[in-house]
Amino acid sequence: MKKLLVCSFLLGCCSLNVFAEDYHIGVVSGTVSQSEDSLRGAEAVAAKYGSAANGGKVVHITYPDNFMQEMETTISQITALADDPKMKAIIMTEAIPGTVEAYRRVKDKRPDIILLANTAHEDPEMIADVTDLALYPDSIARGYLIVKAAKEMGAKNFVHISFPRHLSYEMLSRRRNVMKEAAKDLGMGFYEVSAPDPVSDVGVAGAQQYILEQVPNWLKQYGKDTAFFCTNDAHTEPLLKRVAEEGGYFVEADLPSPTMGYPGALGIKFTNDERGNWPKILKKVEDVVVKKGASGRMGTWAYSYNFACALAMADHAVNVIDGKTDILDFDAVMETLKANTPGAGWNGSYLVDSDGIERENYILIYQDTYVFGKGYMGMTQLEVPEKYFDVK
The missing domain is CATH 3.40.50.11390 (Rossmann fold)
Structure with missing residues (x-):
């Protein structure tokens, strides 16, 4: 039986317990025509934590509607977020093709940035190799x-x-x-x-x-x-x-x-x-x-899956950056989901890869x-x- 698990293991490649107040979070979403719930979720994150342009934390960008044909543009957009010295986390509200390569480039430039991916379109094991935390509908x-x-x-x-x-x-x-x-x-x-x-x-x-x-x-x-x-x-x-x-x-x-x-x-x-x-x-x-x-x-x-996950991932990233929890604390992730969806039940488990290994940074979740x-x-x-x- 798959049960809810608790994990406080830290990814060794990142210094995640960084206490900082003046920092930025990059949130990447589709447009209203491609993925409205993802866009609205990103906007809700910006409303909650403030736009970086106005002194807040959030830098929100959208990827091209024709992302399959404009993959290099998407990759460049995501990678460019790492040029911001205040950037501490990047969230893909829907990790479209190109996310793996973009996150590899970000890690090469800024290994200190926490990378989070929701609903990845690319191979789960590839995503698990480059992200600090991935969520996917189970x-x-x-x-x-x-x-x-x-x-x-x-x-x-x-x-x-x-x-x-x-x-x-x-x-x-x-x-x-x-x-x-x-x-x-x-x-x-x-x-x-x-x-x-x-x-x-x-x-x-x-x-x-x-x-x-x-x-x-x-x-x-x-x-x-x-x-x-x-x-x-x-x-x-x-x-x-x-x-x-x-x-x-x-x-x-x-x-x-x-x-x-x-x-x-x-x-x-x-x-x-x-x-x-x-x-x-x-x-x-x-x-x-x-x-x-x-x-x-x-x-x-x-509650919209993509909307709720955008907020939950942002809340979790802030808690990690502020030193309140660990990036791979399973219970903490589930609590942020529940906090953003009053009345709705959630459950989940870790991804088991093709070698039979549980990937503790790739969580499969579902709502009632x-x-x-x-x-x-x-x-x-x-x-x-x-x-x-x-x-x-």
Whole structure:
């Protein structure tokens, strides 16, 4: 069984117990068009600790929308943060491709800077080799728990929607394999379907149109008691729209959030005082879901994963720099997550690499599933059978 662990081991390459008041933290995020929750999380960090331009701690930069084609620009942007003599930590709110090389360059220039990475797109072991702390949604545990939740919600079949680029990512591929195994063990049908990659020639619009057209066909083929999961954010909105209208189940998104797909799918708009207020956002989305007759069929995490992790990583970095905790104190990391998500449960474990070694600086985490019209499902309290952590 994977349990919460405590670790106070320090990375030898960094002098982390540095007491300093006048220092900077670099926060790197996507733009509103690429990753709104990451951007809003970075903005919340800047609001909490102040912008360095105005005497505060935070230097916030955004990477290019077309980051795959502009990787060298991204790498240069991140590396340039190390030129700031006051820089003590750098946080990638979503560690897109290029993070590994950028962090290597930062370590070469400034080994004293603490490097933190969330939701890394690159190989987990490569990220673990260059970061002081990495957080990632626990794809392995969630592979079981999402299917388990789907069954508890009433689903008899499970459809996994993805494309080759995403399935080339180790963690996404392993999660798919765990889902398949879990569905078999739970007596559910498991089906894989392919959808266009939004970064291919069809673009986001073409990929979304495909989902809109296909979900009714899939429901006819597999039945209304089918749960759907997609690996891509752009696919999420049209999938939610059709599930709300046509039937089926949706447990949670790849990176769950009440704002992931739901506003666009259901025509929900938020006022300025609601933005960043996750209990208000959750209530507003829930009211619309219930009104549309989808109560008990659609879920999420009550707090945005990327938003919460941006704040939690910033809080943890500040605590480490101020000498209040160690970078690898597992309990301290979990406490910062809980402090930024009142009412939501969290669980997690260390990454076990291909050699069977626990990487104590790479933590796999997950939040409890919230089903609209029903509430929290208590998934963080369930024991994930050990066998699923061995599925490759």
